[in-house]
Amino acid sequence: xxxxxxxxYLMTIPALLLFFAFHTFPAIQGIxxxxxxxxxxxxxxxxxxxxxxxxxxxxxxxxxxxxxxxKYAIITTILINVISLLxxxxxNAKIKAKNFFRGVYFLPNILSVLIxxxxxxxxxxxxxxxxxxxxxxxxxxxxxxxxxxxAWIGIVIVAVxxxxxxxxxxxxxxxxxxxxxxxxxxxxxxxxxxxxxxSITFPMLASFFTINMVLxxxxxxxxxxxxxxxxxxxxxxxxxxxxxxxxxxxxxxxEFAYQSANAVIYFIVIVVxxxxxxxFLQKREMDL
Amino acid sequence: xxxxxxxxxVSVLAMSVLSACGSNSSNNAAGNTNSGGNASGEKxxxxxxxxxxxxKATFDKLVAKFNEANPNIVVTQVNPPDAETVLKTRAAxxxxxxxxxxxxxxxxxxxxxxxxxxxxxTDPLAKNIQPAYVQMLKDLTGSSELNGLPFSSNASxxxxxxxxxxxxxxxxxxxxDEFIAVAQKFKDSGKNAFYLTFKDAWTTLxxxxxxxxxxxxxxxxxxxxxxxxxxxxxxxxxAEKLLKLTEYGQKDIFGKNYNDGNTAFAKGxxxxxxxGVWAIPEIVKANPSIELGVFPFPxxxxxxxxxxxxGVDTLLTISKNTKHKEEAKKFVDFLLQPENVSLYISExxxxxxxxxxxxxxxxxxxxxxSFESGKLADFADHYIPSAMKVETINQSFLQKKDINAYLKQxxxxxxxxxxxx
Numbered sequence: 001x002x003x004x005x006x007x008x009y010l011m012t013i014p015a016l017l018l019f020f021a022f023h024t025f026p027a028i029q030g031i032x033x034x035x036x037x038x039x040x041x042x043x044x045x046x047x048x049x050x051x052x053x054x055x056x057x058x059x060x061x062x063x064x065x066x067x068x069x070x071k072y073a074i075i076t077t078i079l080i081n082v083i084s085l086l087x088x089x090x091x092n093a094k095i096k097a098k099n100f101f102r103g104v105y106f107l108p109n110i111l112s113v114l115i116x117x118x119x120x121x122x123x124x125x126x127x128x129x130x131x132x133x134x135x136x137x138x139x140x141x142x143x144x145x146x147x148x149x150x151a152w153i154g155i156v157i158v159a160v161x162x163x164x165x166x167x168x169x170x171x172x173x174x175x176x177x178x179x180x181x182x183x184x185x186x187x188x189x190x191x192x193x194x195x196x197x198x199s200i201t202f203p204m205l206a207s208f209f210t211i212n213m214v215l216x217x218x219x220x221x222x223x224x225x226x227x228x229x230x231x232x233x234x235x236x237x238x239x240x241x242x243x244x245x246x247x248x249x250x251x252x253x254x255e256f257a258y259q260s261a262n263a264v265i266y267f268i269v270i271v272v273x274x275x276x277x278x279x280f281l282q283k284r285e286m287d288l
Numbered sequence: 289x290x291x292x293x294x295x296x297x298v299s300v301l302a303m304s305v306l307s308a309c310g311s312n313s314s315n316n317a318a319g320n321t322n323s324g325g326n327a328s329g330e331k332x333x334x335x336x337x338x339x340x341x342x343x344k345a346t347f348d349k350l351v352a353k354f355n356e357a358n359p360n361i362v363v364t365q366v367n368p369p370d371a372e373t374v375l376k377t378r379a380a381x382x383x384x385x386x387x388x389x390x391x392x393x394x395x396x397x398x399x400x401x402x403x404x405x406x407x408x409x410t411d412p413l414a415k416n417i418q419p420a421y422v423q424m425l426k427d428l429t430g431s432s433e434l435n436g437l438p439f440s441s442n443a444s445x446x447x448x449x450x451x452x453x454x455x456x457x458x459x460x461x462x463x464x465d466e467f468i469a470v471a472q473k474f475k476d477s478g479k480n481a482f483y484l485t486f487k488d489a490w491t492t493l494x495x496x497x498x499x500x501x502x503x504x505x506x507x508x509x510x511x512x513x514x515x516x517x518x519x520x521x522x523x524x525x526x527a528e529k530l531l532k533l534t535e536y537g538q539k540d541i542f543g544k545n546y547n548d549g550n551t552a553f554a555k556g557x558x559x560x561x562x563x564g565v566w567a568i569p570e571i572v573k574a575n576p577s578i579e580l581g582v583f584p585f586p587x588x589x590x591x592x593x594x595x596x597x598x599g600v601d602t603l604l605t606i607s608k609n610t611k612h613k614e615e616a617k618k619f620v621d622f623l624l625q626p627e628n629v630s631l632y633i634s635e636x637x638x639x640x641x642x643x644x645x646x647x648x649x650x651x652x653x654x655x656x657x658s659f660e661s662g663k664l665a666d667f668a669d670h671y672i673p674s675a676m677k678v679e680t681i682n683q684s685f686l687q688k689k690d691i692n693a694y695l696k697q698x699x700x701x702x703x704x705x706x707x708x709x
Contacts, residue, residue, distance in 0.1 A: 143542070236687065
């Protein structure tokens, strides 16, 4: 028994140390810097108290990036989960070439976000407008990423296209955990497909639904690569996400401490959101 | 069970936000810790970091030539994308490359203010540099130290397609009214006067810099810092003229980026291109038979006012803490030799900052007079804090077209950044 315990500690402690070194420690450092005026490279800096935090709340660029990020995160989370659940249901059914399709749908997840972004960037600039012009539409013949009102939709399209792959796999795994005899029983009772989905499949997937929602939301809230590859936050600041603002303001703008304060606030926001999400969604699981 | 997992999951997710900020810098470090290894008999490794992707091939040639002539030194060129940001993140980790080549920008200003670069004030290396460019660096940093050696300078104005000008029967404009008349003529004949690439926010800066520097002069920014002027009461003309230019661009000016623009202009899709000479090598690459000319941006109706915007495009500097200062200086000295400067400026269509070298490309004839008579001025955006992101403010102004809101935003952003210092 004692030996087994040693084995468990051997597995846990190195992971804990690594986690502390690469996650917790930088986070604490970030909190420390947020109370200074460090520009990111100078040798000296001063302690400025809550000045950075006060300025954050007066900065409309920060507010603007919050609005964009939340709009983006909520919409991608919903779209990704609805579409990937539908695809998973299809891929789980008795169809021909099932494994081939599973491979195809998983492909986007293997590609790097940046590469996908650059490819779509080219498509949006040079290919889609030509199709749009052929359709005779003035709106569709422009690059959607260059329009400050619509650029965010372009980013959503790319993110959803790529994000579906991973969530589909999780839903597929979830579908396989549902005992087959439940469906047999419902068949005997003469339940419709629709009823079967709402009364068996969906509730049985509850825990997968929770984790998928949380992961998609977290991915959406931290959106960065897509922005870099597609719009660079533009036009103007219309597609600047919080992570992108922190990075560009902190490193390019030489306001490391100020953006650290932004990161600290964002940290708190994400903690609250994730906690609420888990609380709300897990309640649904326990009601089973 | 689930209850205990919850806080852990939540904090892991959230932590990754904070640490994402820090981890960006680690990507860049990996390949570059090669300054050590100075054991006897081993070759000295020098890292040469520079920010111009256009110049990568030219520097490769020069580096190869140097390495051949100096068997005990190995110089490696590093030219990452978004190089200025990479340089700042590396500075944060006290990992400055041995030799750095960057423009005289806000990044150079802040880094040299942090005391990261060698002082060349009394260094013999500075002997042959044109005094005007040395002064430009000192004006920029506002310090008595000379932390970089100007290597090449650029020039920005208007690039035009000679064949299209001849076909339309127009001559090079020297005043704003003539400029707009020429643009109108191309528009009337169904052609694009300009090819605008405002999907890349920075490309709004080329016309903005010309207009600002010629109309207002860069002393404006000193006065703005002192609080005696505001954008709102001084920048109306700049804003109006900037907006006017967009009327003569191609369709979808916000959908095309710099690379699209270089190719499209090379293919004759517009008669003029509002870029600096740094774009010329890329344009010629896309269409080697194109006949190009340049002229100073006619920002005002007094032809005598219209200057060429010229700044230090590349300056060379050495990390104060490099372990191989002697070898680094040897490499910089090599680059500053007239024959090597010559090779660089002829390939890059740049102008030399080193005395005794001239840019003789006939394409540049349009700038010759300005260079000879000293009608030059530095880029306005070098005096604007980069945290303000003036290029994105320009970009959104040109979409929304609201001059008052634009001027007000310039003022508020300037004040906000100043207030955060």
